[in-house]
Amino acid sequence: MQPLAFVQLVQTELEQVEDLLAAQADGYHQDLQAALRHLLQAGGKRLRPVVALLMGRLLTAPIDRLIILAAALEMLHTATLVHDDLIDGALLRRGIPTLNARWSPAATVLTGDFLFARAAKLATDTGSLHVMDLFTRTLAVIVDGEIRQLFEGGAYTTLEQYERRIYAKTASMFELATAAAASLAGYPPDHGPYETARRYGYHIGMAFQIIDDILDYVGDSRHVGKPVGNDLRNGLITLPALYYLEEHPDDPDLRFVLEEGNLFDEARLQALVERIRSSGAIARAAEQARAHVAQALAALEALPASPEREALAELARYVTERTF
Amino acid sequence: MQPLAFVQLVQTELEQVEDLLAAQADGYHQDLQAALRHLLQAGGKRLRPVVALLMGRLLTAPIDRLIILAAALEMLHTATLVHDDLIDGALLRRGIPTLNARWSPAATVLTGDFLFARAAKLATDTGSLHVMDLFTRTLAVIVDGEIRQLFEGGAYTTLEQYERRIYAKTASMFELATAAAASLAGYPPDHGPYETARRYGYHIGMAFQIIDDILDYVGDSRHVGKPVGNDLRNGLITLPALYYLEEHPDDPDLRFVLEEGNLFDEARLQALVERIRSSGAIARAAEQARAHVAQALAALEALPASPEREALAELARYVTERTF
Numbered sequence: 001m002q003p004l005a006f007v008q009l010v011q012t013e014l015e016q017v018e019d020l021l022a023a024q025a026d027g028y029h030q031d032l033q034a035a036l037r038h039l040l041q042a043g044g045k046r047l048r049p050v051v052a053l054l055m056g057r058l059l060t061a062p063i064d065r066l067i068i069l070a071a072a073l074e075m076l077h078t079a080t081l082v083h084d085d086l087i088d089g090a091l092l093r094r095g096i097p098t099l100n101a102r103w104s105p106a107a108t109v110l111t112g113d114f115l116f117a118r119a120a121k122l123a124t125d126t127g128s129l130h131v132m133d134l135f136t137r138t139l140a141v142i143v144d145g146e147i148r149q150l151f152e153g154g155a156y157t158t159l160e161q162y163e164r165r166i167y168a169k170t171a172s173m174f175e176l177a178t179a180a181a182a183s184l185a186g187y188p189p190d191h192g193p194y195e196t197a198r199r200y201g202y203h204i205g206m207a208f209q210i211i212d213d214i215l216d217y218v219g220d221s222r223h224v225g226k227p228v229g230n231d232l233r234n235g236l237i238t239l240p241a242l243y244y245l246e247e248h249p250d251d252p253d254l255r256f257v258l259e260e261g262n263l264f265d266e267a268r269l270q271a272l273v274e275r276i277r278s279s280g281a282i283a284r285a286a287e288q289a290r291a292h293v294a295q296a297l298a299a300l301e302a303l304p305a306s307p308e309r310e311a312l313a314e315l316a317r318y319v320t321e322r323t324f
Numbered sequence: 325m326q327p328l329a330f331v332q333l334v335q336t337e338l339e340q341v342e343d344l345l346a347a348q349a350d351g352y353h354q355d356l357q358a359a360l361r362h363l364l365q366a367g368g369k370r371l372r373p374v375v376a377l378l379m380g381r382l383l384t385a386p387i388d389r390l391i392i393l394a395a396a397l398e399m400l401h402t403a404t405l406v407h408d409d410l411i412d413g414a415l416l417r418r419g420i421p422t423l424n425a426r427w428s429p430a431a432t433v434l435t436g437d438f439l440f441a442r443a444a445k446l447a448t449d450t451g452s453l454h455v456m457d458l459f460t461r462t463l464a465v466i467v468d469g470e471i472r473q474l475f476e477g478g479a480y481t482t483l484e485q486y487e488r489r490i491y492a493k494t495a496s497m498f499e500l501a502t503a504a505a506a507s508l509a510g511y512p513p514d515h516g517p518y519e520t521a522r523r524y525g526y527h528i529g530m531a532f533q534i535i536d537d538i539l540d541y542v543g544d545s546r547h548v549g550k551p552v553g554n555d556l557r558n559g560l561i562t563l564p565a566l567y568y569l570e571e572h573p574d575d576p577d578l579r580f581v582l583e584e585g586n587l588f589d590e591a592r593l594q595a596l597v598e599r600i601r602s603s604g605a606i607a608r609a610a611e612q613a614r615a616h617v618a619q620a621l622a623a624l625e626a627l628p629a630s631p632e633r634e635a636l637a638e639l640a641r642y643v644t645e646r647t648f
Contacts, residue, residue, distance in 0.1 A: 014638055028468045031475050083437060087430040106411040106474055109433055113407060114467040116437070121460035129448060136445035142439040144352045150430055151355050267407050 004045070005319060006285040010053040013067055017049050020071040024118040035099060035111045039078055042096040048073040051204070051315065055197050058308035059185035065126050066184060072122035072135065073177050079115035080142055082108060087150070130189065131180045136177040141168050153261045154236030160207035162242055163206070166213075171205030196302045200312065203296035207319045210289040213238035217277055229273040235261035239288060243281035251275070289320050328369075328642065330635035334377040337391055341373050344395040348442040359423060359435045363402055366420040368433030370399040375528070375639065376501040378507035379521050382632035390508060396446035396459065397501050403439035406432060411474070451533055454513065455504045462500040477585045486566055487530070490537070495529030520626045524636065527620035531643045534613040537562035541601055548598050553597040561583035563612060567605035575599070576642050613644050 001268040007014065021040055040215035049070035084090075090100060094122040100108040116139075123135040145168025145281045156162060178201030179194060183306045187194040217240050231238050235257055237245070245254055253272040256263060263269045276282070296316045298311055331338065345364055349357040373394035380390035408414075409422040410432045416422060424432040440463075447459040469492025481487060502525030503518060510516040521586050540555045541564050559581055561569070569578055577596040580587055588592045600606070620640045622634055 028464065029471045029475065032468065032471055055370065083433055087433060104474075105429065107471070109407055109436075110467055110471050110474065112433075113436075113440070114464060114471065116440055117460055117463035117467055121457070121464065121502060124453060124460050127453060129451060129453060129456075132448040132453075133445070136441055136448050138445060139441035142353065143434055143441055144356065146351045147356055147431070147434050148436065150428075150434065151353065202393040 001109040004131065004315075006054070006314040006318065007050055007242075009307055009311045010050060010057065013053050013057075013070070014046060014049060016067045017046070017053075017070045017151055018075065019105040020067060020122075021074060023297045024071075024075065024122070025114075028114070032111065032114055035103070036115070038096075039082070039099065039115075042094050044074075046074060047208075047315075048077055048173060048177050051174060051201065051312070052181045054308045054312050054315070055178045055200070056181035056184060058303055058312065059182055059187065059193055059197065060304055061181055066181060068125045069131065069177075069184060072119050073127065073173065073180075074120035075115055075122055076135070076139065077173060079112050079119055082115060082191055084146070086112070087146070104144035119279075126180070126184060128180075128183060130183045134176050134180050134183070138172050138219070141172045145169055149236075154231070154234070154238075155244070155258045155261055156259065157245065159242060162237070162239060166206060166209035167194065167202075170209035170212075171202050174205030174208065175201040177201055178263060193303060196299050200285055200299040200316075203299065204316050204319055207289040207292035207296070207316070210239055210285055210287050210292070211320060211322065214240060214282060214285050214289070216283060217273060229269050232257055232272065233269055235263070239285040240276050240281045243284045244276045245278050247279060247281070248275075286320070293320050328424055328639075330378065330638040330642065333635045334374060334381065337377050337381075337387065337394070338370060338373060339359045339396065340391045341370070341377075341394045344391060344446075344508040345398060348399065348446070349438075352438070355431070356435065356438055359427070359431075360439075362420075363406070363423065363439075364421045365528060366418050368398075371532075371604055371639075372401055372497060373503050375498060375525065375636070376505045378632045378636050378639070379502045379524070380505035380508060382420055382627060382630055382636065383506055383511065383517055385405060385509035389452070390505060392446055393455065393501075393504050393508060393586050396443050396450065397497065397504075399439055399443035399446055400463065401457070401497060403436050403443055406436040406439060408470070410436070411470070415465055450504070450508060452504075452507060454507045458500050458504050458507070465496045469493055469591065473560075478555070478558070478562075480561055481566070481569065481582065484564060486561070486563060490530060492534035494533035494536075495526050498529030498532070503527055503539075517627060520623050524620045524623040524640075527623065528640050528643055529615040531613040531620070531640070532618035533602075534563055534609060534616070535644060535646065538564060538606060538609050538613070541597060541606060553593050556596065557587055557593055559587070563609040564600050564605045567602045567608045568603050571603060571605070572599075611645070613619055617641065617644050 025036040052073055053066055056069070081093065081212045082099055085093055086100045086105060090098050090099040099111060121134070123132050145165060149165065154165070175198055179198040182194040182197035183189065213231065216228065218240065219228060232241060237257065241254065248254070251269050251272070253263065263272065293316045297313055300313055303309055346361070349360040376394045376397055377390055405417065406423055409417055410424045410429060414422050423435060426532055446461070447456050458581050469489060473489065478489070499522055503522040506518040506521035507513065534648070537555065540552065540562065543552060556565060561581065561596040565578065572578070575596070577587065587596070617640045621637055627633055
């Protein structure tokens with residue numbers, strides 16, 4: 001993968017974010033330090049920090065507080081992944097063993113708790129009660145979404161349910177990143193540049209998750225890091241399946257997924273994936289992602305032209321282009 | 325049990341705390357609401373809220389923010405218990421089924437996370453960055469202590485290790501309760517009434533846990549809610565065993581606990597418990613608890629005389645008297 005141009009602009013700040021993240025277990029138990037090192041080395045694109053840094057610079061927020069915000073976001077994201085992987089029993093993430101693949105469930109629960117504590121501490125260190133408030137609300141939304149999926153499964157049949165899920169899972173944190181950056185820049189909530197920034201974050205987050213869900217149908221499994229059709233196999237109806245269902249309400253295999261909450265018969269699963277791929281559902285879902293990107297780009301137009309704004313536009317386009 | 329006199333003074337505020345706690349899952353998933361109801365109905369003495377309310381009133385903190393602080397403390401305490409019970413595989417707490425006795429591990433992990441999120445939200449709602457800072461630091465200390473116990477076991481042989489453990493497990497949160505109350509009353513950190521309040525919280529927390537550890541040796545199992553000798557059985561060396569070890573460094577059964585990290589042979593265990601009980605170790609541990617209470621009472625002397633101060637003194641004495 002070639003380096004992403006929009007990251008260049010905040011490369012220096014990102015390195016400070018990495019240093020701050022790496023220091024979060026200093027003075028605590030050595031196994032917490034080892035776990036944090038392992039998790040940070042697993043990498044990831046640090047998209048949430050990049051978005052916060054670019055939006056904050058665009059709106060001229062103080063750089064030192066922005067760096068703390070960016071670290072808080074990545075730490076919160078990491079904490080949720082640790083508990084997610086435990087719950088899903090996932091053994092690999094980004095090609096690297098998950099914590100629960102190496103540690104006991106007890107140690108994994110506690111390490112996640114520790115990361116939550118450090119994320120909350122970093123959010124506090126931004127010195128903004130409004131950022132703290134956004135932060136804790138977002139965490140409740142994320143966890144509520146996971147509980148919902150756990151108890152109700154993912155076999156919904158309405159767009160509203162799907163959108164609620166991907167908002168909780170992904171868009172809420174991108175929205176947090178940009179709204180918090182605007183707040184640190186001194187803009188009051190709910191209108192003006194704050195609202196514009198929030199909307200940009202919301203829309204790229206929604207687009208990002210829709211693309212992720214499309215990749216589960218069309219992606220290269222080596223690239224995506226999990227087998228194609230995984231969502232459907234586990235009874236998770238995402239946008240491609242929802243659109244396909246509209247056109248084919250009686251497809252017996254999709255009905256099976258809706259009723260049973262899974263489809264472990266691999267031949268039937270792959271045939272269903274193939275029918276969805278060759279229908280117009282993928283293109284329609286991609287169109288929906290592009291519509292979110294268009295709204296993110298439209299929001300940017302209201303903000304002052306600058307290299308940061310151009311980088312945020314690039315980032316928005318990257319979100320959809322990474323697929324195809 | 326007769327009603328505790330020191331609670332009377334803040335009965336009205338405590339009812340508001342209960343209402344606020346009960347409302348924390350409103351608008352979230354119904355199973356989160358059910359879980360919260362179950363946890364709150366399980367009761368508990370609400371000692372942390374009572375301590376915060378009394379200290380806050382003594383120092384004339386604003387009542388509305390005190391109530392929010394008190395709810396934040398109880399929510400944080402509850403969240404840590406949910407993950408603790410999961411990790412320990414405990415099926416009962418206070419005679420009522422734990423969450424993990426009824427729910428899957430996944431649901432229990434997520435419910436704990438949700439409670440952490442709501443605790444952090446409540447702490448934010450106090451409107452004080454210093455309170456948030458104390459709060460997130462304390463959470464990291466608590467989790468670090470649990471990780472330490474998980475990886476190193478509880479078979480330490482020094483008083484310093486024991487004190488570090490009970491500070492993380494119990495005293496840190498009482499210290500948080502009183503320091504945060506003083507902060508809401510407008511006192512700057514680290515000296516004057518703030519430091520006095522913090523010291524009171526620290527010492528009653530230390531005394532409280534020492535008494536808890538003594539009760540594991542001398543308590544009525546119906547009253548304590550777990551079988552006597554449970555700590556030693558699981559390899560946890562607490563103050564009575566530490567003092568006994570000083571006098572009997574070669575006791576073969578205690579050496580077994582230190583080396584193996586448990587003692588499941590019930591006859592040997594009960595004999596060892598009996599030897600510790602009939603040694604001077606229990607009395608010495610109780611003396612240590614009383615010394616902490618004396619320091620808590622001495623701290624109170626520096627604060628203005630009032631019914632609240634008298635109630636806090638009563639509460640400190642209650643901590644040791646509940647045993648014997």
